[in-house]
Amino acid sequence: MTQVAPELLALQRLYHWEKTDPKRVALTQPMGAGAVQDFTWAEVADQVRRMAAHLQSQGWEPGSKVAILSKNCAWWMMSDLAIWMAGHVSVPLYPTLAPETVRQILTHSEAKACFIGKLDGWEGMKPGVPADMPCISYALSPLDAIKSYEGWEAICGRTPPLQGEPTRRADEIATLIYTSGTTGLPKGVMHSFGNFAWAIDAGLKRIPLSGDDRMLSYLPLAHVVERMLVEHGWLRTGMHIFFAESLDTFAADLQRARPTVFFSVPRLWVKFQQGVHAKMPPAKLNRLLGIPILGGIVRRKVMKALGLDQCKFAAGGAAPMPMALLQWYSQLGLNINEGYGMTENLALSHITEPGKNQQGTVGPTYDGVQHRIDPDTGEVQMRSQALMQGYYKEPEKSRESFTEDGWLKTGDKGTIDKQGLLRITGRVKDLFKTGKGKYVAPAPIEDKLVMHEAVEACVVTGANLGQPLGIVMLNADTAARVVNDAAARTELEASLASHLKAINATLDPHEQLQCIVVVTTAWTVDNDIITPTFKVKRNRIEDLYARYYDTWESSGKRVIWQKD
Structure with missing residues (x-):
């Protein structure tokens, strides 16, 4: 059982800030048209207490499930706290799910109610919410939801705040985090209050968070990393959280927050790099960075333009970070720490150590975490006090996720060097065998291809x-440029062929790519090709393109344009 001091549990941290620093701004929420709304710790606690009193008044059994379907916002985090204070279990849903998945999660979790918050695609998701389910809207909810459901402000306005300091035990389930896995139906990962408290305690020994820090919350709070680093980091340290408004305002949101700690997934780190290169070609940037004094000025200018000039700790995760990408940011003076974890261990497994060159690995374990490699399969296995309590209503799958002696099976292949640094080499199930009988691990090749x-x-x-x-999806700017410009397409084709040649020169003969296939269909969450954390669903790629493989292979072309 996870052992933590009671005062470190989530609700106790809210009471701590409510008493010790009530007037300090805790959350900054964009409200549109450049306006923002600040919430002090006193205001957060007051609204949480009022909503908790409302939830308690519904007469549900203690430990009932209450869902949150919303993009990140101040009310998301206050909803989570209110659910806990009322004695219940929160069930966050990604704000981009298909209606069938929304219904599956709400039904499987037996949710009693759902907060319908800030959403871009509510009309598409609405059919997934049972018509008889009680729902509550936020100030930033879609107009239809505001008209259909009673609002947060109205409920808080008529409900007296819950008194005292209701507590939850460390061994009580706090939340069900439904996985956004690349295969199969989502599974509800059960985590306790003690799991979270132990994990953030261990995490803070490696990640330097304090009450003086600022973070921008923009990756889905339904994802385990954002939940841990932002929500529970906020509760533990009292730091200031800013929220992003939209993709269109993201640059301005970053400038407003000037985060001192920043986490992003590889795909977005690549996008930032491409944005810089769009304004300054790589050759010119490299040349300027190599000039004394001027190089320092250029670095500061680039980092300020990204909104990361105040960033003291940067991290990446959720998928492998290409080595070339890490080195590019290091040139700019921003060393990105690469982390590794999964929903089942609260993302608390490994991370590289600040100030040490551990690029190409995900670093050593956090304090209190053990790791090993299965000698037969090469699978990474680990254990800690942050391991899940199991999958909700899935005892057989829960058992299958652990070894007989209690180690979590990660499903990832890896190696551990003499310094205890873990290198992820691929997924156990992602390996495939070519017609020549040779096994290929796709992840390391993809790291090169995406660059x-x-x-x-x-x-x-x-x-x-x-x-x-190699199948590639172009970024939006390039796709728009080449669609009706034959010359631009010819130039890109030559560039991709050169890229293919350079990659193959680094690979063993059986790994070398036959060709690069450029597809025209965008890979999105909406068409179910990527997960909400930007991982490509390999089974969907097979569904869409496998029928073309033989034709592509026999074409003899190095670059193929596939019209879908």
Whole structure:
């Protein structure tokens, strides 16, 4: 059982800030048209107490499930706290899910109610919410939701705040985090209050968070990393959280927050790099960075333009970070720490150590975490006091996720060096065998392929083919430029062919790519090709493109344009 001091549990941290620093701004929420709304700790606690009193008045059994379907905002975090204070279990949903998935999660979790918050695609998701489910809207909810459901402000306005300091035990379930896995239906990962408290305690020994820090919350709070680092980091340290308004305002949101700690997934780190290169070609940037004094000025200018000039700790995760990308940011003076974890261990597994060159690995374990490699399969296995309590209503799958002696099976392949640094080499189930009988690990090749400036995302595949294939999706700017410009397309084709040649020169013969296939369909959450954390669903790629593999392979072309 997870052992933590009671005063470190989530609700106790809210009471602590409510008493010791009530007037300090805790949350800053954009309200549109450049306006923002600040919430002090006193205001956060007051609204949480009022909503908790409302939830308690519904007469549900203690430990009932209450869902949150919203993009990140101040009310998301206050809803989570109110659910806990009322004695219940929160069930966050990604704000981009298909209606069938929304219904599956709400039904499977037996949710009693749902907060319907800030959403871009509510009309598409609405059919997934049972018509008889009680729902509550936020100030930033879609107009239809505001008209259909009673609002947060109205409920808080008529409900007296819950008194005292209601507590939850460390061993009580706090939340069900439904996985956004690349295969199969989502599973509800059960985590306790003690899990969270132990994990943030261990995390803060490696990640330097304090009450003076600022973070921008923009990756889904339904995802385990944002939940841990932002929400529970905020509760533990009292730091100031800013929220992003939209993709269109993201640059301005970053400038407003000037985060001192910043986490992003590889795909977005690549986008930032491509944005810099769009304004200054790579060759020119490299030349300027190599000039004494001027190089320092250029670095500061680039980092300020990104909104990261105050960033003291940067991290990446959720998917492998290409080595070339890490080195590019290091040139700019921003060393990105690469982390590794999963929903089942609260993302608290490994992270590189600040100030040490551990690029190419995900670093050593956090304090209190143990790791090992299965000698038969090469699978990474780990254990700690942050391991899940199991999958909700899935005892068999829960058992399958652990070894007989209690270690979590991660599903990832890796190696551990003499310094205790873990290197992820691929997924146990992602390996495929070519027609020559040779196994190929796609992840390391994808790390190289995605580094072309025109590539947004990619997949390496080719089970039973003579050689693997690389399938790429172009970024939006490049796709728009080449669609009706033959010259631009010819230039890009030559560049991709050169990129392919350079990649193959670094690979063993059986790994070398037969060709690069450029697809015209954007890979999005809406068409179910990527997860909400930007991981490509390999099974969907097979569904969409496998019928073309033989044709691509026999074409003899190095770059192929596939019209879908």
